[in-house]
Every structure is written in C-alpha cells, then in structure tokens.
Amino acid sequence: MNLPLNIDLQQILLHLLNFAVLSFGLYLLLYNPIKKFIKKREDYYRDLDNKAEEKLKKAEELESAYKKRLENVESEIKEIRAKAAEETKQATDALLENAREQAAKIVSQAREAAQKEREKILENAQKEIASMAVAAAEKLLSQSATDTLDQFLLSVKKE
C-alpha cells in the first residue's frame, strides 16, 4: 500500500518498538531509581522534620511544665512564708501571754507578800503599842496618888 509522503507502516512499527525499548529501559535504569532516591531523601528530611517537631513539642511541653512548676513554687513559697509568719506570730503571742501571765503572777505574789508583811508589821506595831500603853499605864499608876484613883472610882460608882 502506497501512502503519501512515503509513510511506511513497517517503519512506524520499528520506530514504535525502538521507542518502547528505549522508554522502558530509561524507566528501569534512570527514572525509577532516581525517583526512588528523591523520595528516600524526601522521607529522610520529613523524618528529620517530624523528629525536630516532636522534640520542639516536647521542649515546649517541658517549658510549660517548668513554668507551671515555677508558678506553683512561687505560690508555695508564698504559702510557706505566710504559714511561717502565722506560726511566728502565734509563738510570739504565746510567749508574750506566758510572760504576761508570769508577770501577773509575780506581781500578785509580791502583793500578797507585801500584804502579809504589812499585816505582820501592823500586828507587831499593835502589840508594841499595847505593851507600850500597858507600860505607860503601869508607870502612871505607880507614879500617881491612889486618892485620885479612888475619887475617880467613886465618881464612876455614883454615876
């Protein structure tokens, strides 16, 4: 069959066969291995990226945990400080109270002792005064005339 422009089916088929062999060979020898390597490299970098992202995430988590912990530590310190201040205040108050109580006790004991001393002094003074009075009376009696006493006694009797 004569086709225009000397188109030859046999040669078309030969070209087709040649190109099929070439493209299959190029696919097997170049395209596929290089494509696989490119994919391998992409996977490698993706893996690196994922790992880095994972590490970053972990670091961020740690950072937030530490921050939280730091915040808690501050509040804990505040609590401990407040508690210590409270305890100190309570201890101081107790000490003061104790001191006051002791002071009051000492004062009352001193008062009591002073009272007893006074009473004792008064008693002694009374006794002395009485003895002095008796002595004075005895002295008067011994020095004055018995008449005067008699007269006095008689007047008292008449009355």
Added chain:
Amino acid sequence: MEVLLIDKGTYSKSSLRRRRIIIKGKKTAIIIVWVLVILALLVGALLTGSAEKHETIKEVMRDAVLHDSNQISFFGIINVNPAFISAVVVSATLLVAAAIIRIFVIPKFKIIPGRFQLLLEQLVKFFMDFAEKNSPHRNRFLGAYIFGAGMYIFVGTIFELFGFQAVTTKGHPVALPAPLSDINGAITMGCLSYLVVISGGIAGNGPKGILRALKDFSMPLSMSFRLFGALLSGVLVTELLYYYLQLSFGLPVVAGVLFTLLHALVQTYVLIMLTSSSYGEVSEPHKKVKSNA
C-alpha cells in the same frame, strides 16, 4: 589568575608585571595560531573544492522529505530510512549511558548531592513535577512516558548536529538526520502520545475516558506533523547550508547549532506539555454534580 593571586604574596611587583606580560603574550600567540589554522583550513577547502555531487540540491531536499531513494540496510535484514538508524543509535547511546549511570553513579548517590547527581535529579524531577502539575490525579505512568519521550526527542534532535555518516544501499554516504525528521518516526511519537492520553482516560474514567480523549481526534495528526515539520526544517536548512561550500563557513554555527539546540528544547517542551495537559484533562475523575432544584 589563581596562581597570580597566590604568588602575590611571594613575588615583588616588578616580577608580577613580568609574569603578566608573559601570560598575555602566550594568549596572543594562541589566538594568532588559531586564526592561522582556520585560514589554512578555509584556503585548503576552497582550493580542493567540494566533492563530486551525486545528487542535485532538489534531489537532496526531496529525499530528506520522502526518503524514497537513500535507504540503509539494517544489519542486512531490512532496508530502512536513515532516520531509523539514527533512532537506534540514539536509543542505544541513551541506554548505554543510563546503564553506566545506573551501575556506577546511582549507588553512590548522597543525601547532599554533588554536581552530576544534582543534574540527574533535576532532570528527573523536572519531568516528575511536570506530570504532577498537569495531571494531579494520575501521573505515575505519565511521568515515566514524558521522561522517555523528552529524552528521545531532545537527544535525537541534538544528534543531527554530529553529522554521523552512513552508507546507503546505493553506496553513497549520507549524514544521519534527527530520528523525528522522518515522517514515520514523527507519526510514531504523535500516535503513541495520543494512545498514552487515551490510556489515561481509560485509567481515570473507564470507557467514558475514551470518549473524552476521542474529542481530541486531531491530536495525533497535529502532533506528528508538528514534530515532522519542525525537525524537517532543521534538516533542510542544514542540508542547504552544507550543500553549498560558500555557506559552510560561519553560518552553520548560528543556523545549525543554535537553531538545533533551540528547536530541540522547544519540540521536547511542546510534546510533553501537550501530552501532559491532555492526559491530565482526560484522566481527571468527573463526579456527577447533584442539582439542588
């Protein structure tokens, strides 16, 4: 230059100036010798004259288009057009180069690539990305096809620059043309590309895909003749330039090398672009849109 820079520290200014003058003198001598050789070749060519022509320019051009007289015996089995010999040589060269690269280069690929590895990767990636961009749904086979086709068209077109000679069945020497400057080679590429597009349609949309691909029925014809026309024009211009001795100096550098390189790139790009976009169009899965009404 590097030597001079290194020597700057050790040589005095006067010795440096002397060295520069010597180097400049050497360069001038090389240029003069080169120009003399060119002139000698030109004079030699003009004096010896061109070999006896067994064909007129009309016959040469006619044969470049029709290949009805100059045929080459393919291992004594069958007579074929010279372009088929070119196709076989190009394919063999590419396959041998690919095998060498596969055996000696690819196993030594590194994560951080060297220059040659980068070149190979960029080449493959260009076709991969091209297929992916034009046919996002289905591109695995397309990528492999346009890689093969692109390499074949580009290297095949560059091949005509070398001007390898073969002997025809009539005993005349003939320069091997680009494989696709033969209408049969161009028809093969055009029709095969169309078949690839149809296969994409079938793979993507089943029998309906064939119907979608059939609407571009003119594609194989346009692809084939575009390739044939573009590459044949290169062959004709080269034949014309080399047929006349007076045109063979200087002009082939522009008309031959630059135009060949340019149309090798353009034709490669056009074929893979048309095939990829058509493949992407027909293989795109079509979903039925439910109307709200």
